[in-house]
Structure formats: C-alpha cells, structure tokens
Amino acid sequence: MITRSVRGSLVLAAILLASAYGLSLLADFNWVGPDMPDRVTQVMIGLVLVLFGNATGKREKDADPAGDGKPALMAARRFFGLALVLGGLVHAGAWLLAPLELANTVSMVAVIAALVAGLARVAYAVFGQRETPGEG
Amino acid sequence: MSDVFKALSDPTRREVLRMLKAGPKSAGELADAFPVSRPTMSAHFNALRAAGLVSTEKAGKSVIYHLNVSVLAEALLGFAGAFGLGSRPTPDASSERKEKP
Numbered sequence: 001m002i003t004r005s006v007r008g009s010l011v012l013a014a015i016l017l018a019s020a021y022g023l024s025l026l027a028d029f030n031w032v033g034p035d036m037p038d039r040v041t042q043v044m045i046g047l048v049l050v051l052f053g054n055a056t057g058k059r060e061k062d063a064d065p066a067g068d069g070k071p072a073l074m075a076a077r078r079f080f081g082l083a084l085v086l087g088g089l090v091h092a093g094a095w096l097l098a099p100l101e102l103a104n105t106v107s108m109v110a111v112i113a114a115l116v117a118g119l120a121r122v123a124y125a126v127f128g129q130r131e132t133p134g135e136g
Numbered sequence: 137m138s139d140v141f142k143a144l145s146d147p148t149r150r151e152v153l154r155m156l157k158a159g160p161k162s163a164g165e166l167a168d169a170f171p172v173s174r175p176t177m178s179a180h181f182n183a184l185r186a187a188g189l190v191s192t193e194k195a196g197k198s199v200i201y202h203l204n205v206s207v208l209a210e211a212l213l214g215f216a217g218a219f220g221l222g223s224r225p226t227p228d229a230s231s232e233r234k235e236k237p
Contacts, residue, residue, distance in 0.1 A: 054207045071159035074203065081207045 012051075016044055039095050042107065046092025049111065053084025076125035080118035087114025140209055143187035144216045148172065149180050153189060153213055156203035163199045 023037035057078035090110035094103040143149050152166055167177040181201065184190045191204040205213065 057206055057210065058204055071157075075157070078205070078207070078210060082210070085207045 012048055016041065016048070019044060035100060038100070039103075042095035042103070043092045046088045046090075046095060046107070049088030049091060050085050051088075053081045053086075053088055056081030056084060072125045072128070073122075076122045079121045083114040083118035083121075087111045139183075139187040140189065140212065143183045143189055144209070144212055146180065146183070149184055150213060150217055152180060152184065152201075153203060153205065154217075156190065156201060160200050160202045162195070163201065166201060 020037060020041045023032065023040055026032045027034055027037050057074075087110045091107040094106040094110065097103075098106060144153075148170055151170070155161060155166060155169065163177070163181060166181075167174055170177060172180075181190070184201075185192065187209075189203075189205050189209060191202045193200050193202070
C-alpha cells in the first residue's frame, strides 16, 4: 500500500527528474545557460530538504511508535528538522547565488554539518535517556 | 496556514505550546495552569487542534495533548513570542487561580 507520504515523495522525485531532464534539453539547445540545469536542480534539492526537514518535527504516531510521546526524542526530532531546514536553505541559497565551485563546497558542507548535528542530537536523546539512572 | 497564524496569535495558546514542549500533558493539567474557564480553554485547544499544532489521544477519561509542530510553526511561535503578539498572560496564572476562594 502506498501511503500519502510515499506518494508525495514519488511525485517530488518525478518533478526533480523531469525538470533536470527538461533543463538539460534546454541547455543543449542553448536556450538557457550551461550553469542553469545544475543550479535549478540543486536549488530544488535544497528546497526538498527544507520541505522534509519542516515536517520532521511532526508527530507520526504510526510511523514512530518507539518515539511516541517521549519529550526528549521529540525535541531531538524537532532539532533534526531544524538542522535539515537550515542546511537545505544554505544549500539552495548557495546554488542560487554563489559561483559554481564555491556553491558545490558550501552546499555539501552545510548539508553534512546539518546531518551530523541532527544525528548527534538524536543519538544524545536516545543514549542519554538510557543512561539516566532510574528512581529508587 | 491561516489557522496556524490564528492559533499562534493568542498568548495563552502559545503558552500551551511552550508547556507541551516539556512533554505530553492532559487537558486538566494544561487548564489548571491558566486563570480561565474550562470552556475557554476548550476553545483554545480546539484552535490548536484545528491548526494541527497539537495532536490528542484518549487515556481513560482524560485527553492527552502532544506537541505536533513543524519547524516553520515552531519558528513562528518563537517570533510571535519574541515580538509579543497579543497581550501577555499574567506572570503566575496558576498561583492566582489557586488563591481564589
């Protein structure tokens, strides 16, 4: 069964692929600059990151029964979402405005830093909670 | 999205969301923290639920509220609080309420 989120992801992937192919065709005909396909595709990837990061903090009862209702884990999820949103915005902004060589580096560093920070926060929430001494 | 702005425009509802950041709470626990009537709190809860900022589950006779905000909604919550949209709730509403005869 295809859930709503899976359908949304497939539609986004189709839009990304179609726009990348369309732009590369346009570039072949010299209707757009040679940088344009890369830039537009990367900006779209950044915006997809923002979109997914934005929804990460939302509580999905069925998809995440283990984390359901645990404040520390939910806070970590919200932080992970915020990190993804910021990483995605930097990624999109870099590909929109910066020179190509710089955009590549800046966007990769931003996304990797966001992932590392987000995952570290989630790991801290998971393992920090386990190591908390119980009462009694 | 207008539901989200509407929900975040009220300081009581923003305070409810801040309380829920610490973890899920029952409707009674949340209502006790504010010097307003139960029907008024119920209207606040409905506004938050309509905006999708909280989710609920039944636990026996009580309703448990969970925070359910996106990054954007949380950022808006922070901005609304920082710029003091609407009037602020009384500093210690719960103690005022308990002092009432």
